Amino acid sequence: MAGYSDLRFLVVDDMLTMRKIITQQLRNLGVTLITEANDGTVAWDTLEKSASAGAPMNFIVSDWNMPEMKGIDLLKKCRASTNYKDVAFLLVTAEAEATQVKEAILAGVDNYVIKPFTPQAFQEKLGAIFAKRFGAK
């Protein structure tokens, strides 16, 4: 069974402060392979490059609301691609409306954390995805 330390994480948020918070929480869980992107467009570029290099990302933790490509569009792009159709995808966002949660679920998100969040809430959502996607590895 894989552990968090075996996985390559991509953290996507236009706010440096939130990337720091998420990165810290991932490190506390034992994650060591973390790449950051400040927008969906940059994230997609990173995803393509890492796949070409033979080391595709395993887990994306993304904000929704970003200036260029939004997190929901990044999610849809991943699910429509060959390399990332099964990538673990956690949305961490202040967008808490019922219609938006529904849109994310329909787009294939694995889980959804609404800001503000406690470290416990983040860990629980991450753990649930981990168990679903990597538990039987």
Next chain:
Amino acid sequence: MSLFQIQEGPPFTVLKCPAHFDASATHELLERLKDWLRHPVKLYVLDFTEVTQLDLVAYRAFTLFHQALKKHGAYTATINLSPALAAQVKAGGIESVLSPKASLDEALESAGLRAERPSAELDLELLTPFSQAIKNTIEIQANTRVTLGAPRLKMSNERFEMDVAGVISLTSAKYNGSIALCLPAKVFLQIYSNMVGEKHLEITRETEDAAGELLNMIFGQAKAELNNNKAYEIQRAIPTIVRGQQLHVHHLSRGVTIVIPAQTEAGEFRVEVSVEPV
């Protein structure tokens, strides 16, 4: 150099009077009166917080001040009189001229300047989700205890000392306007430290976006509540961040600006909600 500290309107002007209201202060008051009579604002408030001595020479000046402004349709009032001065004013027969009031709010109300106050419906429906979101965001994400004050109308000449602010536009089916999260450096740095676990001595480009992130969370929660339950149809928006000394947020909406004050151990910050009906 002026003996008074003056905050000029419109719609009102407040004059913080010197500790000793003597002949010099009287002279300056009458000199300034000449200017004000050219373009008077609605209300002139004499703030007696610092005043401990009021000379007889001022009495006649107060009468002139009051009568001249009254002729031009302006009101006068006095606030923060000590009990001793209040007794002196009463005994001197100038109570009706100085028109003492218990507070600036009462003075504004007496001049009809509180008519802009938003309706109770607006207070509750729009402001409550924002108040709850402020408390939730700062307490949960930044692990910082917050005590909220009662929302109140922002005065036109009000200044709040802050060093960083996040501002986001509000576009909806019911109101348009803007929301600002305003933070003095001391409060911001304490919240940042509690949130990220890093201590900084000043606000930098690296840390300033926390103001935007916090506002984003406050806005997101309030938006969800108002859209899910009140059909506001508030649009998504991305905050902008401003940083600097002597910052002042000027909302462009023509409606009212409401201040939601919030107290932390490190000091006070505030959220300003400025809206006008669609």
